[in-house]
Amino acid sequence: xxxxxxxxxxxxxxxxxxxxxxxxxxxxxxxxxxxxxxxxxxxxxxxxxxxxxxxxxxxxxxxxxxxxxxxxxxxxxxxxxxxxxxxxxxxxxxxxxxxxxxxxxxxxxxxxxxxxxxxxxxxxxxxxxxxxxxxxxxxxxxxxxxxxxxxxxxxxxxxxxxxxxxxxxxxxxxxxxxxxxxxxxxxxxxxxxxxxxxxxxxxxxxxxxxxxxxxxxxxxxxxxxxxxxxxxxxxxxxxxxxxxxxxxxxxxxxx
Numbered sequence: 565x566x567x568x569x570x571x572x573x574x575x576x577x578x579x580x581x582x583x584x585x586x587x588x589x590x591x592x593x594x595x596x597x598x599x600x601x602x603x604x605x606x607x608x609x610x611x612x613x614x615x616x617x618x619x620x621x622x623x624x625x626x627x628x629x630x631x632x633x634x635x636x637x638x639x640x641x642x643x644x645x646x647x648x649x650x651x652x653x654x655x656x657x658x659x660x661x662x663x664x665x666x667x668x669x670x671x672x673x674x675x676x677x678x679x680x681x682x683x684x685x686x687x688x689x690x691x692x693x694x695x696x697x698x699x700x701x702x703x704x705x706x707x708x709x710x711x712x713x714x715x716x717x718x719x720x721x722x723x724x725x726x727x728x729x730x731x732x733x734x735x736x737x738x739x740x741x742x743x744x745x746x747x748x749x750x751x752x753x754x755x756x757x758x759x760x761x762x763x764x765x766x767x768x769x770x771x772x773x774x775x776x777x778x779x780x781x782x783x784x785x786x787x788x789x790x791x792x793x794x795x796x797x798x799x800x801x802x803x804x805x806x807x808x809x810x811x812x813x814x815x816x817x818x819x
Contacts, residue, residue: 574790575787578787581641581643582774582778582791584644585774588622589619589623589684590620590644590685591767592764592766593684593713594759594760598814600755604755604816605711605754607627607679607680608631611634612633612678612680613633613634613678613680614637614638614680614681614682614704615682615684616638616681616682617685617686618644618663619639619686620644620647621637621644621647621649622648622651623682624637624648624663625648625655625661628660628661629656633680634660634662635660635662636662637662638689639665640665648661668699669689675702678705678708679709680704681700681710682700683711683713684711684814685713685714687712687714693742696714697746697817698749701749701751704819706819707819709817709818709819710751710816710817710818711816712814714742714812715736715811718739719808720733721809721810724805728797728801728805736810739756751819753817754818755814755816756816763812764807771795775791779792
């Protein structure tokens, strides 16, 4: 989920793939909290689930295995999708999990095709959080569910923090604001929960350690110096401002 600016010469996909290579979910989710939220989505065998920005397809593989649903994941990271396909094979649900390498905005699929539409930590795939709610609501059948993971401001962001992120104060709203946006789009809020500071710390610590380990093990990689500088600046930014300012919420709506 980390998204501070990168040196121009560094490939963003390469960096995020390396940084998340030891993560199950590429965001600060508590799997137990996710499980509680999913329990409210009334999933049944044979139903259709979509995950936009599915990463390694961890969520989809789990849902196919537990509920017997048929899953479709969309992402632009070929490496992550490869891991997802391998895991679905290993867990015996490959026939139930379809992974598509394409930009979500270019992916054409009939409306009302899914019973659950998810996008967790990847709302940029559609543009904004509101855009994501609208698009997922269009793709989900009436009575189905929309599940979105999105950042929110815990307090007004400091100008220095916004400068580090290359962001504006309008990029996020509050936790309550995220729920209100869903209501304004005609969605019924079923559940909302937030990641704890421990959840964030575990995610960020692993994110930073993984990059530092890669740099130490690959000193001949021409990107190594830039990766080291980037992750240390990102770590400084998280500890200095992000930990107290930016939260992450999980929002379940019914269409």
